[in-house]
Amino acid sequence: MPINYFLILSAFLFCAGAYGVVARRNSVLVLMSVELMLNAVNINLVAFSTGLHDVAGQVFALFVITIAAAEVGIGLAIVLLIFRNLRSPDLDRVEQLKG
Amino acid sequence: MWAQQVAFWIIAVAMGLSAIGVVRSRNVVHAALFLVVVLAGSAAIYILLLAEFVAWVQVLVYIGAIVVLFLFGIMLTRAPMRDDAGKLDNDQRLASGVVSLFLFGVLTVFLIDAFSDQKIRFTDSLVAQGSARAVGSDIFHQYVIPFEVVSMLLLAALVGAVVLARRD
Numbered sequence: 001m002p003i004n005y006f007l008i009l010s011a012f013l014f015c016a017g018a019y020g021v022v023a024r025r026n027s028v029l030v031l032m033s034v035e036l037m038l039n040a041v042n043i044n045l046v047a048f049s050t051g052l053h054d055v056a057g058q059v060f061a062l063f064v065i066t067i068a069a070a071e072v073g074i075g076l077a078i079v080l081l082i083f084r085n086l087r088s089p090d091l092d093r094v095e096q097l098k099g
Numbered sequence: 100m101w102a103q104q105v106a107f108w109i110i111a112v113a114m115g116l117s118a119i120g121v122v123r124s125r126n127v128v129h130a131a132l133f134l135v136v137v138l139a140g141s142a143a144i145y146i147l148l149l150a151e152f153v154a155w156v157q158v159l160v161y162i163g164a165i166v167v168l169f170l171f172g173i174m175l176t177r178a179p180m181r182d183d184a185g186k187l188d189n190d191q192r193l194a195s196g197v198v199s200l201f202l203f204g205v206l207t208v209f210l211i212d213a214f215s216d217q218k219i220r221f222t223d224s225l226v227a228q229g230s231a232r233a234v235g236s237d238i239f240h241q242y243v244i245p246f247e248v249v250s251m252l253l254l255a256a257l258v259g260a261v262v263l264a265r266r267d
Binding site for chain 1 (some may be wrong): 107195210241
């Protein structure tokens with residue numbers, strides 16, 4: 001089976017995630033798009049792990065899954081903070097860098 | 100081989116359409132459910148690639164934990180549950196669509212150029228390579244220091260999330 005199938009599927013997911021990060025206004029949806037991009041990276045890692053007969057790619061995919069979980073936890077805490085301070089989860093209302 | 104191709108195309112089409120659903124849906128809860136389809140599809144892709152342990156970790160951590168966190172986030176930010184056009188996207192839709200299509204085109208051209216002669220040969224040793232025994236033994240022999248660093252990172256993320264979300 002050509003390894004390109006998996007790589008192009010992963011590239012598609014990555015580009016969809018990149019579109020979502022830029023075009024979405026709701027912060028929870030931006031976090032979901034970031035998950036989409038991380039997932040695309042995981043598919044690449046596992047595809048090369050199987051293609052090159054080396055288990056290291058799967059180990060790194062596990063690390064990426066762990067870090068994605070940590071990132072969502074912190075990200076949703078920040079989203080809640082934004083919502084509490086601005087009464088809205090929209091990211092384009094976050095425009096002050098100095099309190 | 101033939102069955103694998105058919106399975107791949109079914110999973111890939113479902114994942115692609117659901118990924119578009121995640122970034123284009125006008126309903127936040129629908130976007131989260133589309134994300135579930137994408138994550139389950141990539142677990143199926145891992146099974147197809149004989150990475151059994153990663154597939155089950157994907158199901159447990161992503162679909163079991165992260166999607167639940169997202170649904171909690173949607174509820175706590177009181178996102179509109181009904182369809183709400185225009186409110187969820189900003190006005191950069193056209194530009195970011197052009198940029199991501201361009202990125203996809205460039206990536207596809209380069210991937211076809213670089214990897215079109217490489218094929219995945221599925222052998223019996225690959226089944227053992229994807230098992231929990233092989234992956235775990237590799238983590239605890241070769242990658243034990245990154246493993247400890249990741250566990251410290253998880254602890255720091257836990258403390259940080261509590262500090263950020265605490266109300267006082």
